[in-house]
Amino acid sequence: MNTSEGHALPAEAGSAPPGPAAPAAGDTRHARARHRPDVRNLSLLGVLAALVLVGALTKPEQFLSVQNLQLVLTQASVIGVVTVGVTFVIIGGGIDLSVGAMVALATVWATTVATQQYGLGGILLCSLLVALGCGLVNGLLVSFGGMVPFIATLAMLASARGLALQISQGGTQVVSVEPVLALGRRDAYLFGIPPIVLVFAVVTAAGWLLLNRTTFGRRTVAVGGNPEAARLAGIDVRRQRLLLYLLSGLCCGIAAFLLIVLTGSGQNTNGNLYELDAIAAAIIGGTLLSGGRGTITGSVLGVLVFTTITNLFALNNLETAVQQIAKGAIIVAAVLVQKGRKS
Numbered sequence: 001m002n003t004s005e006g007h008a009l010p011a012e013a014g015s016a017p018p019g020p021a022a023p024a025a026g027d028t029r030h031a032r033a034r035h036r037p038d039v040r041n042l043s044l045l046g047v048l049a050a051l052v053l054v055g056a057l058t059k060p061e062q063f064l065s066v067q068n069l070q071l072v073l074t075q076a077s078v079i080g081v082v083t084v085g086v087t088f089v090i091i092g093g094g095i096d097l098s099v100g101a102m103v104a105l106a107t108v109w110a111t112t113v114a115t116q117q118y119g120l121g122g123i124l125l126c127s128l129l130v131a132l133g134c135g136l137v138n139g140l141l142v143s144f145g146g147m148v149p150f151i152a153t154l155a156m157l158a159s160a161r162g163l164a165l166q167i168s169q170g171g172t173q174v175v176s177v178e179p180v181l182a183l184g185r186r187d188a189y190l191f192g193i194p195p196i197v198l199v200f201a202v203v204t205a206a207g208w209l210l211l212n213r214t215t216f217g218r219r220t221v222a223v224g225g226n227p228e229a230a231r232l233a234g235i236d237v238r239r240q241r242l243l244l245y246l247l248s249g250l251c252c253g254i255a256a257f258l259l260i261v262l263t264g265s266g267q268n269t270n271g272n273l274y275e276l277d278a279i280a281a282a283i284i285g286g287t288l289l290s291g292g293r294g295t296i297t298g299s300v301l302g303v304l305v306f307t308t309i310t311n312l313f314a315l316n317n318l319e320t321a322v323q324q325i326a327k328g329a330i331i332v333a334a335v336l337v338q339k340g341r342k343s
Contacts, residue, residue, distance in 0.1 A: 040286040044301040051308045059315045068311070070194060076307040077200035078255050078262065079277050080300055084207040085251030086278040087299040091211070092244045093224035093291030094142060094149040098134065099252050099278055101160035103271030106130040106256035108164045111173040111266030120179040123260060128253035134160055135249020139242035157275070164268035173266040183261045196258045203254060208296040220244065224291025280327065281306055284334035305330070 055063035062068055082099050089096045109115065110126040118125075134156055141152040175181060182188055183195050190198065211217035222230040223240050231237050259270055283289065284305065285298025306327060313323040 038286070038295065038298070041295070041298050041301060044285065044298065044305060048301065048305055048308060051305065051312060055308070055312050055315070058312070062315050063312070066192065068315075070189075070192070070197075072304075072307055072311050073197045073200075074194050074262065075310070076303050077194075077196045078258050079274055079281070079307075080200050080303040081203050081251050081255040081258065082271075082274050083278040083281045083299050083303050084203055084296060085248035086275075087282045087285070087287055087294050087296060088207070088211065088220060089149075089244050089248050090279070090282055090287050090289060091224045091291060091294040092220045092241060093227060094241060094244060095153060095279070095289075096138065096245065096248050097150065097153040097275045098138060098156035098160060099248065100271035100274030101157045101164070102131045102134045102249060102252040103256045103259060103274055104268050105134065105160040105164040105167075106253055107260050107266035107270045108168045108173060108268055109266075110256065111175055111260060112167065116175065116177050119177055123175070123177060123180055124257050127257040127260070128250065131249045131251075131253030131256060132246060133249070135245045135247070135252070136242075138249070139245030142245065143238040143242040161268065168266065168268045170268065175260060175264045175266070180261055181264055184264065196262060199254065199258060203251065204296060204300050211294075211296055216243070221292060224288075224293075226292070277303075277306060280331050284330055 052063075082103065086096055086099060106127045109130045110123045115122050115126045138149075138153055138156055141147045141155075142149050145152070188195050211220065219230070219235050219240050222233065222235060223237050227237050230240075255274075256270075260266060263270075281302030282294065282299045283302070285295060285300070285302035287294030287299060309326060309330075310323060312318075313320070313326075
């Protein structure tokens with residue numbers, strides 16, 4: 001069975017004569033589609049270029065400074081890592097509303113006095129294990145508990161936020177581990193690139209390879225596009241969905257550690273609205289909310305577009321309300337484009 005972009009091509013009825021056969025029209029169209037540039041990604045690059053132009057015209061000295069570009073990339077890195085995990089979940093036909101709460105819980109748990117006694121390794125390991133544990137619970141509830149992803153992850157959102165508040169007692173837990181703090185200083189920059197940005201680049205590259213060059217990626221697309229067909233093809237749908245939520249948890253754990261490095265603290269308010277930002281970035285990047293299609297490249301471009309908009313509004317002292325309206329308009333436009341392409 002030949003596949004292209006996660007959709008199975010039905011076999012022709014009857015037997016074909018031996019020998020090479022001429023390619024079907026559908027095969028030819030899919031072959032051309034594979035080599036055609038992604039129009040959506042090119043459009044997002046155009047939007048990003050337009051935003052850079054606006055910044056260069058309105059605040060040239062501030063916007064184009066090295067420090068500001070480093071700031072934009074650093075701010076995009078934390079939510080960008082989360083978005084990579086969310087993109088996989090949505091492509092697989094699910095949704096994860098708990099990513100922001102998982103980040104908050106992981107930062108709070110990893111910055112307690114007891115955890116900090118184990119140094120950088122203890123903080124990193126705690127961040128990963130806490131978020132992975134939350135992802136495991138989400139995956140079990142959805143895959144084996146039969147719960148709707150929206151409800152399961154909404155319950156995790158409330159529970160993780162509550163636990164983070166209980167652990168921190170509503171306060172800010174300051175990090176005193178010097179190697180962790182050192183990663184956020186300019187002395188740690190590699191060729192002018194913050195370590196946080198380098199981690200984001202590695203996660204993005206790993207996510208792209210996982211989605212586009214592995215069996216795991218093909219199974220994710222198949223499960224999201226048609227779960228029953230995937231089951232009949234021999235894919236363990238429940239196991240695949242469990243792994244997707246574990247992957248989302250892993251990305252949240254990495255993002256939590258990056259946030260600790262960036263802020264030097266842990267708070268129960270960390271990751272506020274990350275779930276909405278990550279889902280929005282994935283949508284404008286071309287990921288279908290119904291599952292079965294999406295790209296890591298598009299999601300990352302979506303993150304960069306939103307982060308650049310936030311930076312432009314801050315530099316030009318514009319109201320946050322107008323910024324939110326602009327983001328909402330972009331999301332609506334992206335969804336309308338998706339509907340237009342499907343019809």
